[in-house]
Amino acid sequence: MFPGSIHKRTYIIITIVVSIPLFLWAYANATKAQTILQQKTELELIAAVTTLEQRLPQTFEQILTEESVVNGTAEQQRAVLNKHLQPIVDEVSRQYPHFGLGYYSPSLSIVAVSPFKPETLGLKAHNNSLRIYETKQKEIVCVDSGITRDGNPLIAVNYPLYSNGNMIGHVWANYKTQDFHDQFYILLSRNLGLICLLWISVLLTIGWAFRKIENSLTEFANQVKSGSPNPSKLHEFPQLIPVLDTVIQLTSDKDKVMEEMAKLDRMNLVSQMAAGVAHEIRNPLTVIKGFLQYFQMKEVAATTKEQCGIVLEELGRVEAIITDFLSLAKNRVTEQKHCNINSILEGVYPLLTAEALKNGVELTLNLDKRIPETLLNDKEIIQLILNLTRNSMEAIKEHGLVIIQTRLVDKKYIVTISDNGCGIPPEICKNIFDPFYTTKENGTGLGLAICTSIVNRHNGTIEVVSALQSGTTFTITLPIYSPDAGKGQMVM
Ligand SMILES: Nc1ncnc2c1ncn2[C@@H]1O[C@H](COP(=O)(O)OP(=O)(O)O)[C@@H](O)[C@H]1O
Ligand SMILES: [Mg+2]
Known part of the structure; x- marks a missing residue:
């Protein structure tokens, strides 16, 4: 102005x-x-x-x-x-x-x-x-x-x-x-004199305050430049002391941050390349699979058929890994719509029960009916539940029990998947969410990484509590969006 x-x-x-x-x-x-x-x-x-x-x-x-x-x-x-x-x-x-x-x-x-x-x-x-x-x-x-x-x-x-x-x-x-x-002019001049005095003192006070602030800021800038904090010299403006500490800390961390950023850049490039390569591998795989299936149908020796079957099975695993990897590597735009977590779980329950039966595991679904509709991507939630339930079933040797439970807490809801399986050793707990980390012979190590990215896209959190030989509980906390919040799209 x-x-x-x-x-x-x-x-x-x-x-x-x-x-x-x-x-x-x-x-x-x-x-x-x-x-x-x-x-x-x-x-x-x-x-x-x-x-x-x-x-x-x-x-x-x-x-x-x-x-x-x-x-x-x-x-x-x-x-x-x-x-x-x-x-x-x-x-x-x-x-x-x-x-x-x-x-x-x-x-x-x-x-x-x-x-x-x-x-x-x-x-x-x-x-x-x-x-x-x-x-x-x-x-x-x-x-x-x-x-x-x-x-x-x-x-x-x-x-x-x-x-x-x-x-x-x-x-x-x-x-x-x-x-x-004359009297009027005398009075007016007296009043104006008073105002001028007041005005000058106000300006002097402001000037004084500005000078103090300026000095403190100059001192602050000098200390930041030199990297040696001296809080006693900032006593006029004590609010700057914590800022000074933070700025100096940040400045000293700058090199580390730059290094991290360069690393992230490289990782980003590598992940983009890996996603590209994975995508390109798919096409020749389809051709190879086609030829193998063709050979299987032909009249060849039983051992050849068996070998073809083994190769096809392995190719199926390669394809599954590629699919999982791509779903993790891509920057995805996911559609979210209003649906109820309980309905999704009820929908996927038959599939889970079939898998549970196959593994000799008892599956229990325990739903809190008070949970309202909220913004979700149903396909991703199904994948999340499947990944966690499969891990639970894989962790169980005998007399298995898996409980899926939902609970409404304040403005959030919680989904827990508990099992009485082998549990996770404490020393590996911090690694299990890393991509490609697996303790299984045939594992891909992508299941929990995918779960983390899905939960993040829904602005939620995922936590694990486990005791060796007693079992494991994964807890997912998700926010409830009011019906008018967002337009059902979240970019990650
Ligand atoms: N319910 C569970 N009980 C015991 N260990 C588990 C459970 N869920 C995950 N884990 C551990 O976490 C690791 C990573 O899991 P995941 O990312 O799904 O990959 P994968 O299942 O392919 O190994 C597993 O190899 C396993 O060691
Ligand atoms: Mg898994």
Whole structure:
């Protein structure tokens, strides 16, 4: 989204996410404070005009009469009124030093004023202020021209002066609107200053954290490069210590892994070649078998027929080995569909019983009916059961007993094939799943290897428990897939 290093991007994001709302807050806060100040000032203005009104000792008329200037010129009358009223204005002004105050007579205009300037006496009030002589009640007005203080617009509160129900003039108190604006800018700058301080400290903290992380990562990289771990230097970032151990371990194992991979590559190539060769052997075998069967049918000596039979039997074994080998060597895509393990076992039971009878073995099928349908490749499962049951029968000498059992456990099911045969010596237990490992004279050593690959394709496990002369149990654990899991295909 943003260019540059992670530091810069973090700074930009923090600035946008944090600063914009803070700036808006600063502005809103200053505006609100200004409004409150304005309201407070208006109340003070009203208090000031009320004081002026109450302090007026007599009416203008009475003062002029007392001083015998009723018939004097306007200047004389203004001077007399100013002599009486200016001290009052000055005194109230000491209480409200930021305010402009004064007395106004409609016939003599300004008669007393604070701050005092002789040239203001006799000046006419602004039209907005003179509106009070129409409304005859308290007015809050804006004065932006005419008699302003130092050319600044004002907010003024005008208050009427009454005598015997007649309005004889008014008093005023005013405040420079510029002062409100100044207050607003002072507040805004104070808030912005605070935000800048906060912002700088946040950025410094982030910068500090980044530097720590960067240093730890550089140290981590150096230690990985040199291959000598020194966890004490990573105390700032202890989460890296276990990673360092693992990485160094992995690096030191790299050569071994590379060697293993090269070996696997070679094995893969050899297995592909072997599968190809095995496949090619099949075709000439079919021809040889055909000729042998042809010879057998011809009128040849009985010994020749017998020899042909032996060769054919051996060829059959070669073919079986090739078939098993190919099923193991190929990368297969196996179709899996929803079926029930119990049904598969019941289906194959007659075949197994026939083989058991032939070997003088008693076969028992013990099924857990709670097992639901799940994804299976039925042909492979049949092969799995046949391989294991055949091994069991081959391990039994007399009074043989083979039990096939299914059990539902949590979200899995277990198939066990147990026999009371010769058992497997512990020292060979680890080898029996290897391809071509056999202890039998005519064995291929592929049965259990095929079983392992089938179980793996079904995401299951196969385990063996055996005791010499007591018997062997193979346990296959398979997962139960919910009906909507997978599409019935698993690539191995
Ligand atoms: N049920 C069993 N009882 C005793 N030994 C067994 C049993 N199943 C397998 N084995 C041992 O495991 C070896 C490998 O079995 P397998 O892969 O099927 O090959 P094969 O049956 O051709 O020998 C067998 O030769 C045998 O020694
Ligand atoms: Mg076998």
